[in-house]
Amino acid sequence: MSDPGLESLYREVILDHYKNPRGHGVIEGADAEAEGQNPLCGDEVSVYVAFGEDGETIDDVKFSGRGCAISQAATSMLMEMVGGRTATEVASLDKDELLAEIGVPLSPIRLKCAMLGLTTLKVALHKAKGTPLPEGLAGFDELDLI
Amino acid sequence: MTGAVCGRAIKGRCERAGYHLRVAVKAVAKLNAHTLRADFPIFEQEIHGKPLAFLDSAASSQKPRQVLDAMTDFYETSYANVHRGVYVLAERATEALEHARERVGAFLNAPDAREVIFTRNATEGINLVAYAWGLSNLGPGDLVIVTELEHHSNFVPWQFIAGKTGAELRMIPLDEQGELDLSVLDEVARGGTVKVVATNLISNSLGTINPVAKLAEWAHAQGAIYVCDAAQGAPHTKVDVQALGVDFLAISGHKMCGPSGASALWGRTELLLAMDPFLTGGHMINSVRLEKTTWGELPHKFEAGTAPMAEAVGLGAAIDYLEAVGLDAIEAHEHELAAYALGRLGEVPGIKLYGPPADRRAGIVSFNLEGIHPHDVAQILDLQGVAIRAGHHCCQPLMQKLGVAATNRASFYLYTIPEEIDQLVDGLQAVRKVFA
Numbered sequence A: 001m002s003d004p005g006l007e008s009l010y011r012e013v014i015l016d017h018y019k020n021p022r023g024h025g026v027i028e029g030a031d032a033e034a035e036g037q038n039p040l041c042g043d044e045v046s047v048y049v050a051f052g053e054d055g056e057t058i059d060d061v062k063f064s065g066r067g068c069a070i071s072q073a074a075t076s077m078l079m080e081m082v083g084g085r086t087a088t089e090v091a092s093l094d095k096d097e098l099l100a101e102i103g104v105p106l107s108p109i110r111l112k113c114a115m116l117g118l119t120t121l122k123v124a125l126h127k128a129k130g131t132p133l134p135e136g137l138a139g140f141d142e143l144d145l146i
Numbered sequence B: 001m002t003g004a005v006c007g008r009a010i011k012g013r014c015e016r017a018g019y020h021l022r023v024a025v026k027a028v029a030k031l032n033a034h035t036l037r038a039d040f041p042i043f044e045q046e047i048h049g050k051p052l053a054f055l056d057s058a059a060s061s062q063k064p065r066q067v068l069d070a071m072t073d074f075y076e077t078s079y080a081n082v083h084r085g086v087y088v089l090a091e092r093a094t095e096a097l098e099h100a101r102e103r104v105g106a107f108l109n110a111p112d113a114r115e116v117i118f119t120r121n122a123t124e125g126i127n128l129v130a131y132a133w134g135l136s137n138l139g140p141g142d143l144v145i146v147t148e149l150e151h152h153s154n155f156v157p158w159q160f161i162a163g164k165t166g167a168e169l170r171m172i173p174l175d176e177q178g179e180l181d182l183s184v185l186d187e188v189a190r191g192g193t194v195k196v197v198a199t200n201l202i203s204n205s206l207g208t209i210n211p212v213a214k215l216a217e218w219a220h221a222q223g224a225i226y227v228c229d230a231a232q233g234a235p236h237t238k239v240d241v242q243a244l245g246v247d248f249l250a251i252s253g254h255k256m257c258g259p260s261g262a263s264a265l266w267g268r269t270e271l272l273l274a275m276d277p278f279l280t281g282g283h284m285i286n287s288v289r290l291e292k293t294t295w296g297e298l299p300h301k302f303e304a305g306t307a308p309m310a311e312a313v314g315l316g317a318a319i320d321y322l323e324a325v326g327l328d329a330i331e332a333h334e335h336e337l338a339a340y341a342l343g344r345l346g347e348v349p350g351i352k353l354y355g356p357p358a359d360r361r362a363g364i365v366s367f368n369l370e371g372i373h374p375h376d377v378a379q380i381l382d383l384q385g386v387a388i389r390a391g392h393h394c395c396q397p398l399m400q401k402l403g404v405a406a407t408n409r410a411s412f413y414l415y416t417i418p419e420e421i422d423q424l425v426d427g428l429q430a431v432r433k434v435f436a
Helices: A013-018 A071-084 A088-090 A095-102 A108-129 B001-018 B033-040 B065-077 B087-108 B121-138 B155-165 B182-189 B210-219 B269-274 B311-323 B327-345 B374-382 B396-402 B418-434
Strands: A032-038 A043-051 A058-065 B116-118 B142-147 B168-172 B193-201 B225-229 B248-251 B263-267 B285-288 B291-293 B349-354 B364-371 B388-391 B407-411
Touching: A013 A071, A032 A108, A032 B248, A043 A071, A043 A108, A058 A108, A058 B116, A058 B142, A058 B263, A058 B327, A071 A095, A071 A108, A071 B374, A095 A108, A108 B374, B033 B311, B065 B087, B065 B311, B065 B327, B087 B116, B087 B263, B087 B311, B116 B121, B121 B225, B121 B248, B121 B263, B142 B155, B155 B168, B168 B182, B193 B210, B210 B225, B210 B311, B263 B269, B311 B327, B327 B349, B327 B418, B364 B418, B374 B388, B374 B407
Parallel strands: B142 B168, B142 B193, B193 B225, B225 B248
Antiparallel strands: A032 A043, A043 A058, B116 B263, B248 B263, B285 B291, B349 B364, B364 B407, B388 B407
């Protein structure tokens, strides 16, 4: 059977991140923040970033919101991945890097769930630092991103 | 199918002979879903090595072979563009399309088949009214009243046209049972002129059956028109536009065993005649000159471009199929399944069920499992061959009211069998195990 079984899609590490999300919370007075929505299911995620003294390196990053295990776990993993990186580095972070971390094959629909956090983080960095927008959003007017 | 037809015949004979007093219990037409399933080729397969439990008919229904055959036959023997052609195939195709229109008209008890306009889907039908009636009849101070239960199809077009015309959009709220709170109607209408009341007949999310006839009466007392979204209603219960007293009613062909791409809007002749067209172009004209174009007769005025011909033929065949089974039998079957599902789902620990009791709802059950997102529930169910819908069901205002982003929804139709509901319940137990 080529279908991903229960064990692979909902493997232990995903469930662990879902039940104990890393970086879950809000940064008051964040240097960068954005809210993202998945129109397929109405899920929402907000991402908050605080930069270090150089104003470029991510010192702290948190997320809040609600979503499925895949979106919550992926965002939780992302929080662990981006600490200490610069805004420019994160803006060009390839989605495959996050997918490798998630480590399970995802259908196109679930891919949207998995990418919600990364897309929202890139939008937050774009708004604060003018870094490039994530794939698929390039060319959007600023108005559409609010 | 034989059983259902028989049931109807017996009931009809009793009524005709005036024997009501002789039968202690009203004969309820029964259908045999296990037998009907054989008409639906989709069930001849397994999903992930399990039998298919298809519990997403509220999103779209499966198609019986009779409908597929009617469309294939049309393509193979009668296909050409309709109207205006003078050769045999064009005449056959026109006849087939117009026969389908008459079938839809009769199905809805429309006074005249020319009041039936083919659309792509129910959403397009409602947009037609919102644009063609709303743009010329709405303005500042006017109210468009929808409900908290609406599908986006009967919410967003009105919000958009209200925004364009300066009219105000308001909602009739729900009570705790998920039913419309009619006690606040006059309050909702306060301070404005009610011009449109637009509600669904059956909620696609909670299965609530709305008191449309009563609401239509109230709407008319306010001088408003009543627009009914029967996308979820028409597949499951007998819809009679005259008995309901509505002014416009949209149905969705693909939700009632018809193909995707052919649906219909019914409207009152006098309103349709007074309206501007919605889409313009080929076929919908009387004459075209540089200075001025005049519109065709009903229904052509509202059917610009080539019609979904084969799809309309399929819709006609779907109506034949539903009527042979019997709408009363379908309705009774769904009530039975809803009651069974509510009972069985109630056994699952941590489940929250939404909506009214079984006797006041169609075959739709929305629920959540505590602490588990609907996407995850639906994904794990899929691996067990169970297809349900997870999401906001195009009802974000309702989700807001329920205080959730999304729900799981299992929905049933004439081919749904209790075993599928058992498979769902077993699946939910497996979901709980994964997230334990």
